[in-house]
Amino acid sequence: IGSRVNLERALRPTDRLGGHFVQGHVDGLARIVSFENQASGKLLRVELPQPLLPYVVPQGSIALEGVSLTVARIAGNQIGIALIPHTLASTTLGEARIGDALNVETDLLGKYIARQMQFQKEEGLTEGKLKSLGY
Numbered sequence: 001i002g003s004r005v006n007l008e009r010a011l012r013p014t015d016r017l018g019g020h021f022v023q024g025h026v027d028g029l030a031r032i033v034s035f036e037n038q039a040s041g042k043l044l045r046v047e048l049p050q051p052l053l054p055y056v057v058p059q060g061s062i063a064l065e066g067v068s069l070t071v072a073r074i075a076g077n078q079i080g081i082a083l084i085p086h087t088l089a090s091t092t093l094g095e096a097r098i099g100d101a102l103n104v105e106t107d108l109l110g111k112y113i114a115r116q117m118q119f120q121k122e123e124g125l126t127e128g129k130l131k132s133l134g135y
Contacts, residue, residue, distance in 0.1 A: 006065055006066040006091050021107075022066065027106050028048070028049045028104050029049070029101045029102065029104060030047060032045070032098050032099060032100045034098060044080070045080050046079060046102060047077055052106050054110075055106035056079055056110075057107075057110070059071065062104065062106060063104070064081065064093065064102045065096075065103055067092075067093060
């Protein structure tokens with residue numbers, strides 16, 4: 001109680017999409033490994049749980065503490081996120097410290113693709129499937 005959180009108004013159906021899809025679902029927890037000062041802000045490095053790694057790609061989207069961000073780099077089970085001064089000043093990420101746990105939401109589109117690929121592997125291509133598709 002009393003902790004600050006990151007909130008953003010929901011997107012209306014008539015709004016233009018100018019960022020990533022973030023639903024507010026928590027897929028897991030990341031642990032802050034380091035902050036590195038950069039000319040344009042800080043590079044945040046976090047360690048992700050192994051099950052989340054397939055859903056993370058360089059220049060892909062990820063949400064930490066509900067903040068939509070872009071993955072700058074991946075090395076093993078750690079990812080780097082470039083945080084600009086505005087993000088540090090206007091979100092709780094500016095208050096985060098090494099060792100803190102952060103809520104993670106991985107990319108929604110990646111999760112959908114992985115789920116569809118799972119079904120493709122299970123079913124495979126059969127004569128019956130081809131016939132049902134009109135071949």
